[in-house]
Amino acid sequence: MCKVIVVTNRKLCSIDFLMQLEKIAAAKPYGIILREKDLTETEYEELAAKVLEICKGYEVKCILHTYVHVARNLGCRAIHLPFPVLKNEAWNLKEFDIVGTSVHTTLEAKEAEKLGVSYLTAGHIFATDCKKGLAPKGIPFLMNLRNEVCKPVYAIGGINPDNAYEAVEAGAKGVCVMSGFMKCEKPSEYLSLFYKLQPN
Numbered sequence: 001m002c003k004v005i006v007v008t009n010r011k012l013c014s015i016d017f018l019m020q021l022e023k024i025a026a027a028k029p030y031g032i033i034l035r036e037k038d039l040t041e042t043e044y045e046e047l048a049a050k051v052l053e054i055c056k057g058y059e060v061k062c063i064l065h066t067y068v069h070v071a072r073n074l075g076c077r078a079i080h081l082p083f084p085v086l087k088n089e090a091w092n093l094k095e096f097d098i099v100g101t102s103v104h105t106t107l108e109a110k111e112a113e114k115l116g117v118s119y120l121t122a123g124h125i126f127a128t129d130c131k132k133g134l135a136p137k138g139i140p141f142l143m144n145l146r147n148e149v150c151k152p153v154y155a156i157g158g159i160n161p162d163n164a165y166e167a168v169e170a171g172a173k174g175v176c177v178m179s180g181f182m183k184c185e186k187p188s189e190y191l192s193l194f195y196k197l198q199p200n
Contacts, residue, residue, distance in 0.1 A: 003174030124157020146171030
């Protein structure tokens with residue numbers, strides 16, 4: 001089964017972000033990465049405390065982003081780091097059960113694996129509004145990267161139910177989805193589309 005990780009961007013929500021997040025958590029995706037890169041560390045910690053509580057209530061894995069100290073303060077043992085941050089912090093992540101990073105080249109992926117990550121997100125695979133003007137890396141990039149590393153790889157960028165299994169068939173363990181979950185009215189129904197389309 002394709003594993004679906006939701007990546008947040010509260011600015012895309014048409015309703016209160018925490019209300020949308022609760023609906024998403026109730027749908028039970030494989031995990032939720034609380035991204036929100038525009039927030040200061042203090043602002044992020046305040047939001048993360050609320051999000052962790054919601055995820056705990058639905059027994060959904062919550063992965064915090066960028067701020068290692070926030071994760072420690074809140075007792076969260078899962079962190080996703082931009083690749084440059086990972087290179088600076090890799091020596092100091094022993095207490096984390098899950099460490100992920102974002103990569104855009106095979107060389108980055110191989111280095112991240114040596115630094116001890118649990119998983120990689122690779123992209124952007126398909127065209128996406130988040131990367132306007134930048135050509136997508138495409139399925140060949142994903143296939144090549146997957147052949148070079150052993151850690152699970154999650155495809156990110158322009159992922160939707162219609163193309164998710166192209167990524168899985170290319171070797172991805174699962175997919176990361178932002179816009180679709182931030183904007184949809186019924187996350188449980190949207191999530192089910194990723195499972196209905198999986199090949200037999």
